[in-house]
């Protein structure tokens with residue numbers, strides 16, 4: 001459960017954790033509360049929404065390309081359909097898998113069900129759909145809150 005956003009000491013979001021985990025960080029004094037849920041306490045602490053690390057963490061892995069997954073494609077495209085900009089719940093293969101298209105960042109986009117169904121295994125332009133942006137390879141840092 002990621003309920004609390006973690007910021008690096010530089011205020012850059014680097015991930016999310018559960019409230020319990022975040023409280024643990026406050027107790028160990030490795031993080032401070034940046035934003036809290038008004039009026040809710042967790043023991044002596046305000047219930048955090050955003051915490052910030054006290055010491056900067058050099059997280060090189062954050063700047064490496066992220067591994068592909070359907071969930072990550074939806075995240076990269078902010079749950080927006082690459083064809084109509086509606087709410088996306090599925091992942092579409094630009095070149096259909098049945099035509100040899102691979103499950104890679106550059107061949108997949110977030111899509112709503114209607115667009116995905118309409119496209120099927122055809123090319124987007126054959127069914128009057130157009131990509132609103134080119135698929136790209138995100139880094140881990142692009143996929144955190």
Ligand SMILES: [Zn+2]
Pocket residue numbers: 081082083084085086111112113114115116
């Ligand atoms: Zn759509």
